[in-house]
Amino acid sequence: MFGRRRAVPEDRSRLGGWLLALPALVFTALLLALPLGRTLLEGGVNFGIWRDPYFLGRLGWTLLQATGTAVLALLLGAPLAYLLSRYDWPGKGLFLRLLLLPFVTPTLVAVLGLSALAGPHGWLTLLLGLDLSETPALLLWGNLFFNLPVMIRLAYGGFSRVSPGLLGAARTLGAGRWRAALDVALPLALPGLAAGFVLVFLYSALSFGLPLALGGEAYATLEVEIYTLTALQLRLSEASALIVGQLALTLAATWLYTRLGQGGVGVAAAGLPRPRGGALWALLFLCALTVLLCFAPLLAVALRGLLGHGGLTLLYWRGLLQDEQTPLLLGNTLRFGLMAVTGATLLGGLYALGAWLARSRLLDLVSLLPLMVSPVSLAVGYLLAYPELAATLPMLIAAYVLLALPLVVRSLLPALRALPPRLLEAARTLGASPLGAWRTVTLPLVRPALRGGAALALATVLGEFGATLVLTRPEWATLSTGLYERLGRPGERNLGEACALATLLLLLSVTAFTVLDGGEGEVT
Amino acid sequence: MTPHLEVPPALQTEALSKQFGAVQAAREVSLEVAAGQTLALLGPSGCGKSTVLRCIAGLERPDAGRIEIGGRDVTRLLPEARNVGLVFQDYALFPHLTVLENVAYGPSRRGQSRLRAGATALETLRLVGLEELASRKPAQLSGGQQQRVALARALATRSPLLLLDEPLSHLDEKLRGELRADLRALFTQVAAGVLIVTHDQREALALADRVAVMRSGELVQQGAAREVFTRPATAWVAAFLGWLNVLPQPGGRALLVPEQAAELGVGEAYPVLARQPTETGESVTVAHLLGPLTLNLSAREAGVVGATLRLQIDLARVQTVPDDRAGHY
Numbered sequence: 001m002f003g004r005r006r007a008v009p010e011d012r013s014r015l016g017g018w019l020l021a022l023p024a025l026v027f028t029a030l031l032l033a034l035p036l037g038r039t040l041l042e043g044g045v046n047f048g049i050w051r052d053p054y055f056l057g058r059l060g061w062t063l064l065q066a067t068g069t070a071v072l073a074l075l076l077g078a079p080l081a082y083l084l085s086r087y088d089w090p091g092k093g094l095f096l097r098l099l100l101l102p103f104v105t106p107t108l109v110a111v112l113g114l115s116a117l118a119g120p121h122g123w124l125t126l127l128l129g130l131d132l133s134e135t136p137a138l139l140l141w142g143n144l145f146f147n148l149p150v151m152i153r154l155a156y157g158g159f160s161r162v163s164p165g166l167l168g169a170a171r172t173l174g175a176g177r178w179r180a181a182l183d184v185a186l187p188l189a190l191p192g193l194a195a196g197f198v199l200v201f202l203y204s205a206l207s208f209g210l211p212l213a214l215g216g217e218a219y220a221t222l223e224v225e226i227y228t229l230t231a232l233q234l235r236l237s238e239a240s241a242l243i244v245g246q247l248a249l250t251l252a253a254t255w256l257y258t259r260l261g262q263g264g265v266g267v268a269a270a271g272l273p274r275p276r277g278g279a280l281w282a283l284l285f286l287c288a289l290t291v292l293l294c295f296a297p298l299l300a301v302a303l304r305g306l307l308g309h310g311g312l313t314l315l316y317w318r319g320l321l322q323d324e325q326t327p328l329l330l331g332n333t334l335r336f337g338l339m340a341v342t343g344a345t346l347l348g349g350l351y352a353l354g355a356w357l358a359r360s361r362l363l364d365l366v367s368l369l370p371l372m373v374s375p376v377s378l379a380v381g382y383l384l385a386y387p388e389l390a391a392t393l394p395m396l397i398a399a400y401v402l403l404a405l406p407l408v409v410r411s412l413l414p415a416l417r418a419l420p421p422r423l424l425e426a427a428r429t430l431g432a433s434p435l436g437a438w439r440t441v442t443l444p445l446v447r448p449a450l451r452g453g454a455a456l457a458l459a460t461v462l463g464e465f466g467a468t469l470v471l472t473r474p475e476w477a478t479l480s481t482g483l484y485e486r487l488g489r490p491g492e493r494n495l496g497e498a499c500a501l502a503t504l505l506l507l508l509s510v511t512a513f514t515v516l517d518g519g520e521g522e523v524t
Numbered sequence: 525m526t527p528h529l530e531v532p533p534a535l536q537t538e539a540l541s542k543q544f545g546a547v548q549a550a551r552e553v554s555l556e557v558a559a560g561q562t563l564a565l566l567g568p569s570g571c572g573k574s575t576v577l578r579c580i581a582g583l584e585r586p587d588a589g590r591i592e593i594g595g596r597d598v599t600r601l602l603p604e605a606r607n608v609g610l611v612f613q614d615y616a617l618f619p620h621l622t623v624l625e626n627v628a629y630g631p632s633r634r635g636q637s638r639l640r641a642g643a644t645a646l647e648t649l650r651l652v653g654l655e656e657l658a659s660r661k662p663a664q665l666s667g668g669q670q671q672r673v674a675l676a677r678a679l680a681t682r683s684p685l686l687l688l689d690e691p692l693s694h695l696d697e698k699l700r701g702e703l704r705a706d707l708r709a710l711f712t713q714v715a716a717g718v719l720i721v722t723h724d725q726r727e728a729l730a731l732a733d734r735v736a737v738m739r740s741g742e743l744v745q746q747g748a749a750r751e752v753f754t755r756p757a758t759a760w761v762a763a764f765l766g767w768l769n770v771l772p773q774p775g776g777r778a779l780l781v782p783e784q785a786a787e788l789g790v791g792e793a794y795p796v797l798a799r800q801p802t803e804t805g806e807s808v809t810v811a812h813l814l815g816p817l818t819l820n821l822s823a824r825e826a827g828v829v830g831a832t833l834r835l836q837i838d839l840a841r842v843q844t845v846p847d848d849r850a851g852h853y
Contacts, residue, residue, distance in 0.1 A: 430677070
């Protein structure tokens with residue numbers, strides 16, 4: 001052997017890691033890289049489009065709204081997360097669990113809820129006499145609805161890792177309550193906060209359904225432009241230039257996100273005090289604001305499905321349940337969802353294990369790719385790359401698996417990284433083979449995270465409509481495409497039924513999530 | 525010290541070396557632990573003793589050297605094939621298993637049926653006095669109880685070699701005293717070879733038959749525990765073992781003056797330089813001709829100390845050793 005001898009077992013486990021990740025890598029190559037490349041090749045890339053002031057304006061707006069959302073989420077989420085990590089009160093656990101609701105809310109349901117509140121005829125609009133529907137405020141609200149919980153949970157993780165002893169030390173050295181938070185807790189929680197900021201920026205920059213439905217033409221983002229260029233105007237070369245630009249932007253942000261590496265979830269300290277005085281008022285205010293932003297739209301959807309002109313009514317629900325299509329929608333949704341989650345859990349589980357063993361930043365980054373690539377351009381790429389599979393069930397399920405994959409990996413990887421290495425060593429010295437140690441120690445300890453990731457994946461697939469819309473056939477209609485179709489029909493009754501359908505979809509998502517997750521999983 | 529020639533030693537390492545980057549964590553470390561014997565590998569933190577332990581357990585692969593356990597060459601074997609019982613410093617109890625399941629883990633991984641493993645585990649728990657906590661989870665135990673479970677888990681494997689990494693470092697003083705006595709009794713009972721890694725010289729003296737002192741990756745002295753403590757080979761070893769009076773001399777030598785060499789109340793009066801109350805009396809430093817001498821006096825002896833103290837040193841009991849304290853530590 002040449003050079004210094006290295007620890008052989010470690011090298012072997014790194015190689016094994018890459019091997020474990022291989023199936024998911026091949027899958028990602030076939031379903032992401034290849035179709036995307038095909039889309040880009042089809043019409044060539046017309047970079048001239050980046051000199052067009054119109055598209056530069058779209059880019060500027062995309063960046064502006066994403067940055068604005070991230071800043072707002074940070075300003076609201078960081079202080080709330082800090083207070084949550086320092087004080088305890090009955091119901092705090094429930095509040096943190098409820099923050100998962102927006103994660104599992106289908107985009108269309110959120111759109112309906114926001115319109116019911118702040119649309120042209122929304123309740124808030126009528127109440128305040130202030131129409132937000134023609135302003136970007138509605139889009140920002142939509143972004144915050146989905147992303148404020150992301151920020152709060154990531155920041156909470158960061159702040160929870162700061163031991164109360166450190167803050168106590170700062171206090172005895174003469175720092176006031178807020179001074180101690182600023183001097184000690186903030187710098188230590190900074191990686192968590194920065195990760196939250198970058199992730200919120202990414203999600204907001206890439207979201208498609210919200211700006212399509214809430215922004216209108218005036219506030220279209222790059223993603224909406226890509227959709228318009230490819231699906232409606234068939235200007236592939238221009239779209240390709242936008243896709244490349246967007247990809248470069250998101251790759252940079254994602255790289256930053258993985259660099260900020262914040263391992264595991266903080267352990268909540270025991271015996272936290274009850275909030276009093278200023279802290280209590282700040283908590284109440286921030287919690288109320290979060291409830292308004294994140295939960296009010298969901299309540300509005302449920303209410304809209306129950307309120308007719310003459311007050312409470314079951315008319316819409318009856319209409320929905322009597323519709324002969326409803327059982328088909330429900331059955332399809334559940335069937336596709338379960339198939340996709342099984343695939344994603346298997347592939348994603350192996351991939352996460354591989355990325356952990358290989359200790360590779362590259363694998364970490366690649367796992368996020370499906371979240372960063374425009375689903376519309378992907379769907380178009382599928383049609384171009386695999387024309388013979390265009391309207392087949394495997395294609396649709398594969399697209400779902402690709403979407404669900406990152407959620408499983410992102411949930412499992414931190415849990416694996418948080419495993420104390422001593423535990424596995426202990427298992428080995430007690431006579432367990434590497435596989436035995438994995439089965440008896442690793443798996444039971446990361447099972448909650450695996451279940452959480454699978455639950456999140458299932459909820460996402462249940463609400464998916466972008467890819468479904470492009471790849472589906474009428475007999476494969478799901479709840480979300482059914483909802484989309486109903487939204488297109490005019491009339492009070494159709495809106496009511498759409499809201500009832502949205503409530504059904506939301507209930508299904510929440511139930512699926514709760515059953516699979518078992519209330520234990522940590523999701524970030 | 526090998527009691528029967530036909531019984532192979534529980535552990536034998538030959539010229540074990542391990543390097544991490546530029547740091548030589550272990551350099552040609554050769555140790556031997558006979559069956560039924562306890563060896564303490566003693567050294568300050570960072571001296572490489574834990575690396576030696578991890579190499580023996582198979583968790584680290586040595587760059588060079590050879591490891592035999594019970595006469596079998598295990599240098600190239602995986603940890604699970606080495607048949608050692610290891611107690612981790614932070615215990616590394618499996619949080620998702622009960623106390624009984626933790627202790628039964630080793631036997632069942634090594635091929636015992638579930639029922640047999642459970643019985644072995646219960647028997648071992650009885651040995652450490654924890655059978656009534658068998659159904660608890662590790663998080664529900666106190667530090668001392670966790671330590672006993674970790675010990676039981678290692679013992680239940682019935683391994684011929686038991687490795688303990690700083691076994692008492694996470695416990696408070698009172699518990700440490702109790703457990704020391706228990707451990708010693710346990711070691712005689714199980715008849716395995718025991719290797720304890722520790723930085724605490726009192727722990728080594730209380731638990732081990734033999735002591736090996738390690739410094740910067742190298743063994744500097746090895747021998748019967750009492751012998752090493754009463755006759756340190758160098759000034760550094762003496763100071764590390766807690767000798768109060770290691771007096772540098774010209775020519776790179778040092779004098780070791782044991783407290784028992786001083787007879788009080790006779791001989792010349794030496795000026796007292798400093799007095800410091802201790803838990804049992806007082807520590808007094810006098811300006812002796814050999815150098816500043818520090819003596820621990822009982823409260824009664826300290827009562828008669830004035831500005832001077834009369835004492836006589838029995839020079840026959842003073843040892844001269846090389847002074848190797850400068851440079852690396």
